[in-house]
Amino acid sequence: MYRSPFVLGVADLLGREASPREVTIEQTVDWGIEMSRVAQEIPILADLRLHPLSGGVAITGSVAFTTSDTCFRCLDEFATDRRAAIGALFDTNDDDDESYPLDGDDIDVEQLLRDEILLSLPIAQECGKDTCAVVTSAQIDLNTDNPGEEGDTRSPFAVLKDLLEPGD
Numbered sequence: 001m002y003r004s005p006f007v008l009g010v011a012d013l014l015g016r017e018a019s020p021r022e023v024t025i026e027q028t029v030d031w032g033i034e035m036s037r038v039a040q041e042i043p044i045l046a047d048l049r050l051h052p053l054s055g056g057v058a059i060t061g062s063v064a065f066t067t068s069d070t071c072f073r074c075l076d077e078f079a080t081d082r083r084a085a086i087g088a089l090f091d092t093n094d095d096d097d098e099s100y101p102l103d104g105d106d107i108d109v110e111q112l113l114r115d116e117i118l119l120s121l122p123i124a125q126e127c128g129k130d131t132c133a134v135v136t137s138a139q140i141d142l143n144t145d146n147p148g149e150e151g152d153t154r155s156p157f158a159v160l161k162d163l164l165e166p167g168d
């Protein structure tokens with residue numbers, strides 16, 4: 001039976017004599033935003049510490065990952081090593097938005113890691129290369145069959161609007 005690598009059994013942390021323990025998750029993912037995506041061929045590496053809590057589990061730690069980024073000026077692609085801090089609660093309280101769900105003896109940290117990684121990504125960044133130069137809309141239009149229509153090439157403002165108002 002398939003079990004997500006992000007699902008952790010935490011029965012040992014819910015007992016009276018529970019003590020904290022470390023968990024490492026190494027997994028490839030397909031997460032990202034328009035101008036910065038986690039590199040699909042390089043696994044994310046989450047170093048987590050699970051702490052017993054009354055009625056749940058707390059998680060602290062960090063996740064290291066590499067992104068494939070697009071320069072917002074010249075549209076060149078480049079890779080960046082990043083790290084995001086992790087800190088969250090898992091409990092059975094469904095009514096608040098501040099914790100993630102504890103499902104029986106299991107917690108699923110996928111949503112938590114995805115949330116923290118996506119929140120840490122830059123909306124716009126430069127490659128920093130000497131050759132970096134702005135790609136103007138005039139240059140883009142020369143390469144487009146229908147310059148007036150919104151096709152594969154979109155203005156940076158359209159891209160930014162999507163980022164600020166996620167479609168899903």
Ligand SMILES: [Zn+2]
Pocket residue numbers: 071072073074075076126127128129131132133
């Ligand atoms: Zn650039």
